[in-house]
Amino acid sequence: MTTRRLTEHLPFGEKRDPRFFGQDILSVSQFDREDLETIFEVAHEMYGMVERIGTFDLLKGKVLTNLFYEPSTRTSSSFVAAIERLGGSVVQINNVTYSSVSKGETLQDTVKTMESYTDAIVLRHPEKGSAALAAAAASKPVINAGDGPGEHPTQALLDAYTIREEMGAIDGLTITMLGDLKYGRTVHSLAKLLTLYDVKINYVSPDILQMPELLVKEVDAAGIDQYETTDLDDVLADTDVLYVTRIQKERFENPNEYDMVKDSYVITPETLTMAKESMIVMHPLPRVGEIATEVDNDPRAAYFRQMEYGMYVRMALLALVLGRA
């Protein structure tokens, strides 16, 4: 197939970093440490700009598609806020029942449609590998906002940014991931991304929700020290970052299995009495009982700050991918 390019001109002030400009964001595996430094630096600038002036015209004229085949509050709305704070706009498709998807249109055709109207596509879809499929069909950048139990790279970037902002650095830390490590795409992406740093990773989960073996092998091959347990007490006292996740009810084939594990872990103020004063508690949210609301007032509760960091990181990514960072 030949692709017809309509125009090929560089608007005034446009800066194109070839590592990001026009690129898909599909997996954290595509980044090296220097890429992360760039993203974090730009995110920090975005924070400063939002503090000072709120909305500015960096991406004026750019239009984003937010194509969501699965529920979302934070990822979807933080991308909307990100493009709007940068002066761009968004076409939002988050109820696919009302789009041609309900008539049986393929993901590829829907993506080809949206790229003819807009400059980049943020996609969330229930199937692992869907973002890569969409990217293969599209000539404009596709940003993976969660492909089933696969990956959630922009979440991992904001998680790493949160750790850096809150703890000062990522190297040297012990990070404990808790909850649904089998189906949780955020921990899949985060564990892979952390291989770029000198960290120790603990996995705490019910037996049936362990981190996939392949991923553990990949992380091991990068020389990262990993430890698996079902008991948080084994590792809590040594933990610098406690990353809590929701049991992913929607991914269970057998509802009885969900019922067996749904209340496995609940973080309470009492849990935190056993933890370091300097530890932070993170969660990609939504939570459904795994962190008691009484924990919210503890300064170690970083999950609401984590959401805000997410907008700056997504602003940075959009600016880099659309060529104006």
Ligand code: NCD
């Ligand atoms: C997560 C997701 O969708 O993977 N949410 C998010 O993007 N912040 C976590 C979850 O749904 O449990």
